[in-house]
Amino acid sequence: MSTSEGYSAKDEVGQVRTRRTWRQRAWIELKKAPFTAWVGMVVIAIYLIVALFAPLIAPYGEAEITPIPYAPWGAEHVFGTDQIGRDILSRLIFGARNTIGIALATTFLAFLIGGGLALVAAISRGWVDQILSRFVDVLMAIPSLIFALMLLSIFGSNITSLIIIIAVLDSTRVFRLTRAVAMNVVVMEYVEAAKLRGEGLGWVMRREILPNIMPPLVAEFGLRFCFVFLTIAALSFLGVGIQPPTADWGSMVRENASLIQFAQFDLKAGITPLLPAAAIAILTIAVNFVVDWFLMKTSGLRDEH
Amino acid sequence: MSTDSKEVLLKMRDMRIDGFSDEKWHEIIKGVDLTLHKGEVLGLIGESGAGKSTLGLAAMGFARPGCRLTSGEIWFDGVDLMKESEAAKQKLRGARIAYVAQSAAAAFNPAHTLMEQTIEAGVRHGLSSPDEAREDAKKLFAAMDLPDPNNIGDRFPHQVSGGQLQRAMTAMAMASRPDLIIFDEPTTALDVTTQVNVLAAMRNAVEQFHTAAIYITHDLAVVAQMADRIKVLRYGVEVEEADTQTMLTDPKEEYTKSLWSVRSIEKEAESADDKILEIRNITAAYGKVPVLKNVDIAVSRGKTVSIVGESGSGKSTTARVVTGLLPQLEGDVLFNGDPLPPKLKDRSRDQLQRIQMIYQMADTAMNPRQTVREIIGRPVEFYTGKRGKAVDQRVKELLEMIELDESFMDRLPGELSGGQKQRICIARALAAEPELIICDEVTSALDQIVQEGILKLLMHLQEELGVSYIFITHDIATVRAISDEVVVMYQGEVVEQGGKQEIFSEPHPPYTELLLASVPEMEIGWLEKTLTTLGEKRAAMG
Numbered sequence: 001m002s003t004s005e006g007y008s009a010k011d012e013v014g015q016v017r018t019r020r021t022w023r024q025r026a027w028i029e030l031k032k033a034p035f036t037a038w039v040g041m042v043v044i045a046i047y048l049i050v051a052l053f054a055p056l057i058a059p060y061g062e063a064e065i066t067p068i069p070y071a072p073w074g075a076e077h078v079f080g081t082d083q084i085g086r087d088i089l090s091r092l093i094f095g096a097r098n099t100i101g102i103a104l105a106t107t108f109l110a111f112l113i114g115g116g117l118a119l120v121a122a123i124s125r126g127w128v129d130q131i132l133s134r135f136v137d138v139l140m141a142i143p144s145l146i147f148a149l150m151l152l153s154i155f156g157s158n159i160t161s162l163i164i165i166i167a168v169l170d171s172t173r174v175f176r177l178t179r180a181v182a183m184n185v186v187v188m189e190y191v192e193a194a195k196l197r198g199e200g201l202g203w204v205m206r207r208e209i210l211p212n213i214m215p216p217l218v219a220e221f222g223l224r225f226c227f228v229f230l231t232i233a234a235l236s237f238l239g240v241g242i243q244p245p246t247a248d249w250g251s252m253v254r255e256n257a258s259l260i261q262f263a264q265f266d267l268k269a270g271i272t273p274l275l276p277a278a279a280i281a282i283l284t285i286a287v288n289f290v291v292d293w294f295l296m297k298t299s300g301l302r303d304e305h
Numbered sequence: 306m307s308t309d310s311k312e313v314l315l316k317m318r319d320m321r322i323d324g325f326s327d328e329k330w331h332e333i334i335k336g337v338d339l340t341l342h343k344g345e346v347l348g349l350i351g352e353s354g355a356g357k358s359t360l361g362l363a364a365m366g367f368a369r370p371g372c373r374l375t376s377g378e379i380w381f382d383g384v385d386l387m388k389e390s391e392a393a394k395q396k397l398r399g400a401r402i403a404y405v406a407q408s409a410a411a412a413f414n415p416a417h418t419l420m421e422q423t424i425e426a427g428v429r430h431g432l433s434s435p436d437e438a439r440e441d442a443k444k445l446f447a448a449m450d451l452p453d454p455n456n457i458g459d460r461f462p463h464q465v466s467g468g469q470l471q472r473a474m475t476a477m478a479m480a481s482r483p484d485l486i487i488f489d490e491p492t493t494a495l496d497v498t499t500q501v502n503v504l505a506a507m508r509n510a511v512e513q514f515h516t517a518a519i520y521i522t523h524d525l526a527v528v529a530q531m532a533d534r535i536k537v538l539r540y541g542v543e544v545e546e547a548d549t550q551t552m553l554t555d556p557k558e559e560y561t562k563s564l565w566s567v568r569s570i571e572k573e574a575e576s577a578d579d580k581i582l583e584i585r586n587i588t589a590a591y592g593k594v595p596v597l598k599n600v601d602i603a604v605s606r607g608k609t610v611s612i613v614g615e616s617g618s619g620k621s622t623t624a625r626v627v628t629g630l631l632p633q634l635e636g637d638v639l640f641n642g643d644p645l646p647p648k649l650k651d652r653s654r655d656q657l658q659r660i661q662m663i664y665q666m667a668d669t670a671m672n673p674r675q676t677v678r679e680i681i682g683r684p685v686e687f688y689t690g691k692r693g694k695a696v697d698q699r700v701k702e703l704l705e706m707i708e709l710d711e712s713f714m715d716r717l718p719g720e721l722s723g724g725q726k727q728r729i730c731i732a733r734a735l736a737a738e739p740e741l742i743i744c745d746e747v748t749s750a751l752d753q754i755v756q757e758g759i760l761k762l763l764m765h766l767q768e769e770l771g772v773s774y775i776f777i778t779h780d781i782a783t784v785r786a787i788s789d790e791v792v793v794m795y796q797g798e799v800v801e802q803g804g805k806q807e808i809f810s811e812p813h814p815p816y817t818e819l820l821l822a823s824v825p826e827m828e829i830g831w832l833e834k835t836l837t838t839l840g841e842k843r844a845a846m847g
Contacts, residue, residue, distance in 0.1 A: 197684055
């Protein structure tokens, strides 16, 4: 057999590929990231720093009342004070902490519920899948803001119920996405191989499927975070979200909304209620920039070269 | 197959093509020359990664995404495609140069009828009116030997069989009467019994319309039937080129000779009375569709049983019943004399451990996010209860058994070659210390030389460990190489079973006869000879 001479399985050439640590790979990807993604990342980083170090950065306390309500912009209060004399800048800074923190917690919970159930549905198929999917359909059929308003008025607006209610409502979309992407992985032979080995549901979910569907889930996490964040702001604006004296951007817009009428006398006073709105908008856009880049990179929607 | 007109149609000079991977450009075609005369068929052969498809596409002046044509000349009928604009090249493609892809099912748009898609290119290039094109397409369907050529065009791609679709695709390529057709592994995905007819239809069409063709394949026997000349490629360079006759009988290069001699392994068939697995009278169905009817198969301990048949014959379904993925409706699976519970979840860990499976596509059989250490280590941990260092030690031993070493421990599947991947899958099966391994088409996605290595490894492991194999395949050469006993299946039933010698010697039941006769041989003129006899054999089957 002339073929075996010089043939060795070890020397077979695989794909030409240098071994890199994940740090090196991440750095290569970052270097290729477009300008918008960089802007997004920088903005998100600033928000996170502000949120983490709020007590150090803010000139006044979160609910600290100073003698002058509706103080104009100036040296004492950079963005003035609100209707009961709380420093707007300080409340914006603390607001970052509350709004982002609650939104993050809610999104995590939504992923835990939606993602977990979706994986169970995708792996078990059959009636388990049917029941879960139809239940999710029912939840999605009800307009979520109205549903959230109703549930909040039943269970009362405290932070815990706010987080749970929004997480449950948002988990439906996470469920749909996760189930769809997991379905593509579940049919892979390595999943079958794991089942044949006798592995339990937990192992198949965590070790075989989850690592392979991470990219779309991470992108969805970003988008979901934005929606949750907007929902919380909307609920707070309507008065059933985060309750005073906790600073939060949605309720700050509502509390200072009337100031907008004074724009003709004092432009700065008119801008004041728009500041928390801008804080919401900028963060949402920044997250979207990053998510866009990430989606473009992982979905292969566009040719790289 | 005439080469009477010696007019040159396509000439590639010092072609160089780069491919992008790992953040860099690498040269994948390193200066290849190619000349094709009018009406001539050139066979391009080589292993995967040799650059045959890339070179074939370059003949159209096309580089697929992630590749770029760096230098060289592509003279097509007096025009250098390297210097032409994209628009000018697009005019040529589909009109004067056509391409037939490996997977017709993926190349057809499922939302349109065959007819619409067949005439689309011709009409868009303004070569004919839709009505004329339709009439012409019917003629082509007839030339391609498709059933009911006048009406088959109204069907959608999913309404015809794989072989018919591949023929329709050739008809589509022929529609504009191109000067050059590039066939890229057009029959690789088909069953042997279907392949014969598709090959014949393609060759007739090429001869009838005096079209030049580049035929890309890794199957030597196929290329021997189709090509006037053969060019062998390896690592992006030409190994040698000669006319088919010379190439078959007198290859010059060592590498070519090695390709030719691969099919020569053969194991001495033995049988044993001690049966490790007995499948008794199994009937199984997907939903209401019956797929297995009263199947009886027995596997001797320490021996290899091959199950052969075309797709849809129920050979993989048999494996699913044995592994418990598809519980049977009737019958028993006896393992070491004891019946196995039909459902996977009713089987004990011990029962699962004894039967392991190796899949056709090593790519999808391994989790791309796990390293070799995790892939092989998990069954070691799971079944033997070893932990930590002991697992690593065992993984190392297993890697040595499959002729790799510990440097592979931390690699991801994406960093391995096709053969290495399949070896890791074998190691994963061995890690469970099984008594029976089911190999489902384990070599069919691999190059010939790699295939040979895998088959030898499997035989060696059998000698050493005494493990039994069920070897599912549609490739007769593999069956000859590895099996002790053979089971021939057709439409969910066992047609014939017995020792290898018995099966391969006359007389055969009609189906076995057809199956064996359809396997291309490395001999010029085999196709003509076979076609005349095959008709009778089909008739004999009813």
